[in-house]
Amino acid sequence: xxxxxxxxxxxxxxxxxxxxxxxxxxxxxxxxxxxxxxxxxxxxxxxxxxxxxxxxxxxxxxxxxxxxxxxxxxxxxxxxxxxxxxxxxxxxxxxxxxxxxxxxxxxxxxxxxxxxxxxxxxxxxxxxxxxxxxxxxxxxxxxxxxxxxxxxxxxxxxxxxxxxxxxxxxxxxxxxxxxxxxxxxxxxxxxxxxxxxxxxxxxxxxxxxxxxxxxxxxxxxxxxxxxxxxxxxxxxxxxxxxxxxxxxxxxxxxxxxxxxxxxxxxxxxxxxxxxxxxxxxxxxxxxxxxxxxxxxxxxxxxxxxxxxxxxxxxxxxxxxxxxxxxxxxxxxxxxxxxxxxxxxxxxxxxxxxxxxxxxxxxxxxxxxxxxxxxxxxxxxxxxxxxx
Amino acid sequence: xxxxxxxxxxxxxxxxxxxxxxxxxxxxxxxxxxxxxxxxxxxxxxxxxxxxxxxxxxxxxxxxxxxxxxxxxxxxxxxxxxxxxxxxxxxxxxxxxxxxxxxxxxxxxxxxxxxxxxxxxxxxxxxxxxxxxxxxxxxxxxxxxxxxxxxxxxxxxx
Numbered sequence: 261x262x263x264x265x266x267x268x269x270x271x272x273x274x275x276x277x278x279x280x281x282x283x284x285x286x287x288x289x290x291x292x293x294x295x296x297x298x299x300x301x302x303x304x305x306x307x308x309x310x311x312x313x314x315x316x317x318x319x320x321x322x323x324x325x326x327x328x329x330x331x332x333x334x335x336x337x338x339x340x341x342x343x344x345x346x347x348x349x350x351x352x353x354x355x356x357x358x359x360x361x362x363x364x365x366x367x368x369x370x371x372x373x374x375x376x377x378x379x380x381x382x383x384x385x386x387x388x389x390x391x392x393x394x395x396x397x398x399x400x401x402x403x404x405x406x407x408x409x410x411x412x413x414x415x416x417x418x419x420x421x422x423x424x425x426x427x428x429x430x431x432x433x434x435x436x437x438x439x440x441x442x443x444x445x446x447x448x449x450x451x452x453x454x455x456x457x458x459x460x461x462x463x464x465x466x467x468x469x470x471x472x473x474x475x476x477x478x479x480x481x482x483x484x485x486x487x488x489x490x491x492x493x494x495x496x497x498x499x500x501x502x503x504x505x506x507x508x509x510x511x512x513x514x515x516x517x518x519x520x521x522x523x524x525x526x527x528x529x530x531x532x533x534x535x536x537x538x539x540x541x542x543x544x545x546x547x548x549x550x551x552x553x554x555x556x557x558x559x560x561x562x563x564x565x566x567x568x569x570x571x572x573x574x575x576x577x578x579x580x581x582x583x584x585x586x587x588x589x590x591x592x593x594x595x596x597x598x599x600x601x602x603x604x605x606x607x608x609x610x611x612x613x614x615x616x617x618x619x620x621x622x623x624x625x626x627x628x629x630x631x632x633x634x635x636x637x638x639x640x641x642x643x644x645x646x647x
Numbered sequence: 648x649x650x651x652x653x654x655x656x657x658x659x660x661x662x663x664x665x666x667x668x669x670x671x672x673x674x675x676x677x678x679x680x681x682x683x684x685x686x687x688x689x690x691x692x693x694x695x696x697x698x699x700x701x702x703x704x705x706x707x708x709x710x711x712x713x714x715x716x717x718x719x720x721x722x723x724x725x726x727x728x729x730x731x732x733x734x735x736x737x738x739x740x741x742x743x744x745x746x747x748x749x750x751x752x753x754x755x756x757x758x759x760x761x762x763x764x765x766x767x768x769x770x771x772x773x774x775x776x777x778x779x780x781x782x783x784x785x786x787x788x789x790x791x792x793x794x795x796x797x798x799x800x801x802x803x804x805x
Contacts, residue, residue, distance in 0.1 A: 394659065395694070402749075410738070460726045508694070510749045514747055
């Protein structure tokens with residue numbers, strides 16, 4: 261297999277945007293090209309687009325050709341859309357990675373995009389129910405918050421994890437996103453504000469949840485040879501892993517506080533990269549809800565099982581700690597435009613590993629990890645490195 | 648906008664012209680909880696299947712489950728409830744003879760819900776399908792008297 265690197269990256273602003281689906285993807289695609297001075301749209305051989313709900317929220321399918329045409333790209337080697345609920349963006353990156361590694365293409369854009377906010381927010385909430393099992397879960401009104409609340413309930417019962425520890429995840433990530441000009445939330449939040457915010461699904465309060473956000477993100481992947489022609493600072497994909505243990509809540513391991521699929525995906529990615537958890541300098545993890553980040557510390561191997569709560573309280577997942585988790589502000593701070601999230605995590609890895617993250621820069625960043633999930637039993641992990 | 652939401656049907660079509668699981672829904676209408684059983688694997692499934700995930704056989708039997716179980720985990724959602732559903736929503740994972748059944752508790756005071764409490768089947772009507780069949784989903788309610796089950800927490804995967 262050939263080595264593959266990121267050579268360009270760009271974002272749209274995330275938030276409740278006065279912009280349509282096509283405008284959001286144009287904004288991110290344009291920003292991505294701006295990061296690679298000598299590359300033009302006609303140089304791109306492939307287009308992969310991660311998008312979850314365009315049929316519902318924009319009355320639009322046929323997404324990859326739409327995105328290519330919008331950006332002046334005429335794919336000659338690869339054109340596809342990836343849909344894997346909240347992990348759609350990273351699923352797209354893996355697809356492009358495999359094509360390039362196999363020699364089927366040399367340079368591919370991966371774009372993630374979602375327009376979720378609609379004039380009627382009831383419709384936006386109802387749309388999110390399409391990501392769970394309609395026949396056996398969505399028929400009861402299930403969306404993501406109560407699923408992850410079940411994990412939080414069990415984690416609190418089994419490991420004495422506290423509401424204050426969950427709140428610390430939110431405070432940390434909102435502090436990080438206050439230094440991110442692309443983030444949905446840039447004002448920070450106090451511990452009091454988090455624990456007094458309204459209950460969404462017990463024990464998860466408003467600020468312990470990621471919001472409904474519009475946004476887009478784009479990266480360009482290239483073979484090592486092509487990457488070195490394009491930039492003197494390529495960011496290499498060092499490892500990747502994905503595991504899916506179950507789709508519906510009923511089929512998961514009954515201990516929802518443990519996510520073995522995540523451990524498996526991370527283990528495969530570490531082995532491929534030839535590194536261990538303690539080699540990771542920063543990680544963008546899927547903090548759709550505060551409990552997910554606490555469990556991520558444990559399953560990624562940053563701390564032993566059950567110690568995720570103390571890990572965040574002691575500052576070990578922050579700057580000057582063991583590993584900086586969610587330097588861009590994560591899903592809680594940046595928002596979660598489903599298909600865009602995984603690609604936005606890659607954009608942050610690109611900036612951090614090139615020393616271009618500004619106020620958020622993690623010192624001496626050599627290895628970055630991204631983790632994207634699409635449910636408690638479905639996880640994908642990427643490892644990026646300067647070399 | 649209510650007509651608009653009604654156009655989005657989040658409930659399964661339950662008649663035999665639309666699903667091989669129609670016997671499940673027919674039984675549910677008479678307050679019975681069925682699921683599929685693979686005689687080849689001696690495996691009970693939840694939810695009901697059309698193909699056994701272990702041996703891929705499509706010759707499955709219907710069996711009746713007890714209509715009572717215990718709460719393994721629950722959460723109460725106050726905010727962000729999809730349109731058309733009541734507030735709050737009480738979601739629970741209910742254990743019935745080793746199967747874990749994701750469901751919603753209805754006709755239940757949120758403050759009364761505890762892990763380990765016994766619940767019983769209490770199907771909810773969710774409206775007719777386009778053929779005029781009254782549809783039900785398998786919701787539960789707290790069993791009268793608040794009886795507690797035994798050893799509620801540790802369960803073996805089905």
